[in-house]
Amino acid sequence: MLDVVGKRRIWFTLSGILILVSISAFIFNAFARGLPLNLGIDFLGGTLLNLRFEREVTVAEVRRVLDDYKLGESVIQKSGEKDVLIRTVPLDNEVRTKLLKDLGEKVAPAEILEADVIGPTIGRELSTQALWALVIASLGIIIYVSFRFEFKYAVAALLALYHDAIIAAGAIALLWRTVDVPFVAAILTIMGYSINDTIVVFDRIRENLKKPTLAKKKFSEIVNISIWETLARSINTVLTTIIMVLCLLFLGGEPLRTFSLTLLIGFTAGAYSSIFIASPIVAVWEGSPKKK
Amino acid sequence: MSKNINQLRLLAILAVIGVSVYLLVKMPITLGLDLQGGTRLVYEGQETEKVKVTEDAMAGVVAVIRNRIDALGVTEPTIQRKGKNQVIVELPGIKDPERAIKIIGDTALLEFVEAEWSPGDARTISEEKLKEFYGPEARLETFKEEKEGRERAIILKKTVLMGADLKGAWPGLDQYGNPVVDIEFNSKGAQIFSEVTSRSVGKPIAILLDKRIISAPNVREPIPSGKAQISGNFSVEEVQDLVIKLKAGALPIPVKLVETRIVGPSLGKDSIDRSKVAGIIGFALVAAFMILYYRLPGFLADIALAIYVPLVLAILSLLHATLTLPGIAGFLLSIGMAVDANVIIFERLKEELRSGKTVKASFDASFERAFSAILDSNVTTVIAAVTLFFVGTGTIRGFAITLSVGIAASMFTALTLTHMMMNMLVDGKLVTKPDSKLLYK
Numbered sequence: 018m019l020d021v022v023g024k025r026r027i028w029f030t031l032s033g034i035l036i037l038v039s040i041s042a043f044i045f046n047a048f049a050r051g052l053p054l055n056l057g058i059d060f061l062g063g064t065l066l067n068l069r070f071e072r073e074v075t076v077a078e079v080r081r082v083l084d085d086y087k088l089g090e091s092v093i094q095k096s097g098e099k100d101v102l103i104r105t106v107p108l109d110n111e112v113r114t115k116l117l118k119d120l121g122e123k124v125a126p127a128e129i130l131e132a133d134v135i136g137p138t139i140g141r142e143l144s145t146q147a148l149w150a151l152v153i154a155s156l157g158i159i160i161y162v163s164f165r166f167e168f169k170y171a172v173a174a175l176l177a178l179y180h181d182a183i184i185a186a187g188a189i190a191l192l193w194r195t196v197d198v199p200f201v202a203a204i205l206t207i208m209g210y211s212i213n214d215t216i217v218v219f220d221r222i223r224e225n226l227k228k229p230t231l232a233k234k235k236f237s238e239i240v241n242i243s244i245w246e247t248l249a250r251s252i253n254t255v256l257t258t259i260i261m262v263l264c265l266l267f268l269g270g271e272p273l274r275t276f277s278l279t280l281l282i283g284f285t286a287g288a289y290s291s292i293f294i295a296s297p298i299v300a301v302w303e304g305s306p307k308k309k
Numbered sequence: 310m311s312k313n314i315n316q317l318r319l320l321a322i323l324a325v326i327g328v329s330v331y332l333l334v335k336m337p338i339t340l341g342l343d344l345q346g347g348t349r350l351v352y353e354g355q356e357t358e359k360v361k362v363t364e365d366a367m368a369g370v371v372a373v374i375r376n377r378i379d380a381l382g383v384t385e386p387t388i389q390r391k392g393k394n395q396v397i398v399e400l401p402g403i404k405d406p407e408r409a410i411k412i413i414g415d416t417a418l419l420e421f422v423e424a425e426w427s428p429g430d431a432r433t434i435s436e437e438k439l440k441e442f443y444g445p446e447a448r449l450e451t452f453k454e455e456k457e458g459r460e461r462a463i464i465l466k467k468t469v470l471m472g473a474d475l476k477g478a479w480p481g482l483d484q485y486g487n488p489v490v491d492i493e494f495n496s497k498g499a500q501i502f503s504e505v506t507s508r509s510v511g512k513p514i515a516i517l518l519d520k521r522i523i524s525a526p527n528v529r530e531p532i533p534s535g536k537a538q539i540s541g542n543f544s545v546e547e548v549q550d551l552v553i554k555l556k557a558g559a560l561p562i563p564v565k566l567v568e569t570r571i572v573g574p575s576l577g578k579d580s581i582d583r584s585k586v587a588g589i590i591g592f593a594l595v596a597a598f599m600i601l602y603y604r605l606p607g608f609l610a611d612i613a614l615a616i617y618v619p620l621v622l623a624i625l626s627l628l629h630a631t632l633t634l635p636g637i638a639g640f641l642l643s644i645g646m647a648v649d650a651n652v653i654i655f656e657r658l659k660e661e662l663r664s665g666k667t668v669k670a671s672f673d674a675s676f677e678r679a680f681s682a683i684l685d686s687n688v689t690t691v692i693a694a695v696t697l698f699f700v701g702t703g704t705i706r707g708f709a710i711t712l713s714v715g716i717a718a719s720m721f722t723a724l725t726l727t728h729m730m731m732n733m734l735v736d737g738k739l740v741t742k743p744d745s746k747l748l749y750k
Contacts, residue, residue, distance in 0.1 A: 209693025261645030
């Protein structure tokens, strides 16, 4: 049986490195690119045009038309053979209509797959909402887990959740993928779901603590036993969900890609942190000499 | 006896399937704008010097927008207030979003202003002098006559009538066959109009739309009938749009378009097709995993999962939830999460069987003991999902709803349905020994 609690330095170091890399990615992006994450128009406001041209077009052709509008920094990407994604400043209805008409005439007739214009105030609102969502969800979880277990367990579970969320967001920051509203949903889902495995282990610790046969064992040993006993279900529950995430990632199409990638990284980190982070934290805390 | 119980259980399971499928056929789920294509607009009420953004003003904005959209003939639009000063408008499947945007968001404040062509030197006149000669509200504007292309200085003296004084507006043609808007004032308006035209013979009456002069015809004779024409070099479509706006009335406060989301029909279709494939393959892989790992109980969990799919969709349609793309993602995700409860139970079952209990006792114990872990872990996921629902907007709410419904339904299918089916195995004497090959080694 692997002594998970005893070897905790290894796990804590590994997680520490991953978190450090994530935070470095935020800081690097903030300095080199101006933003910690590649925030999309949902957050910053702006225009997103997703067009399907009748023929294959090049980015240069599209840029030539856009240049006439003096829009400053526009991002033009191909998202398929005939599909082009344009991100730029917020355009009002008239300018957007004219731009689309121009593109149709000067490049090739195009069908609008998507055309979004978000004002900057809406973006600010969203950022505030997203932060509130994180705070409220954290509070909800900490209250519920404290109520069902103990405050220590709740703190350990929440630390593990932040670990998962930071690593998932860090990976997205490293890959510099555009994040919009679905990213917020992904982070909250990671927080809501990754805790499940942690709770399964906690539930077993709670049960084992009551067992007379284990009464003489040290707390850390009971934690080890509990982790070991629940290992198969910890892995299998995440595995079935990750199967679905992988299907979404590879088959779900472009709109869901960043969302599923975030989930994939977050859930994987979550499976790891339930076993190697949350439970050892409880063991260390509970086993500290102050306890009577 | 046990046979009867099994028949009852089978009946219960079939009833769940039957009701779900019936509901789905009867009331198909409405697709969100991102899936069926359509336009979502968010307007923000703007405070002016004269009018504050009040509850009444916003209610008025919603009413006027609703009238305009109804006149556009959009099927099943949704118009709702959000926060203090926002209105969300959702128009499924409209073909010409640009036109809708133009019609909905214009204030359409129509004003009839007593005016006078300014004498040659008026351009240099001071504001004080202007007010002294022409009344306290007088102001100087230039009006560009479209036909002749010349600019004339005009003194706007006093607003005498507004859009609210209209009885009706219709598209029409003037004597040269140009598109115009025919209007008729209500009785009070007609009286005022009659008085104004009587004292303005030879002078112009300026017609302003959203503070912009669209025409300034000279009054030739008093008009007692309360009928008039608004001409302004309009196209036929512009006339139609103006009629819609005039009939619906002016917005009590100006609004600003702060969010536009237009989704063409192809994108949604692409997404639906792709998620179907992803869903079917994912379901098959999860189902295969459960059978390979947990054998007969795994197979039962798969049956429960197969019931779970229509059950969740049926609940969603009962709740009148709209299915969005993130909603579909949440649903597919929940398929992977739905078997979690069964995984926890089956792992527990292994332990119980190893401890030497009978099959029946092990089955019951595994469900009973696994319950607390399943409940606690699901509640935390629901906490996150509910937070998303209240904080999030638009399509993300769809995700929060499907995820929450999915979790609740999975508790039911995994705990109740699988339990029932496992008891059927015992009572039907299919599995009698703890070391049965149908379970696990």
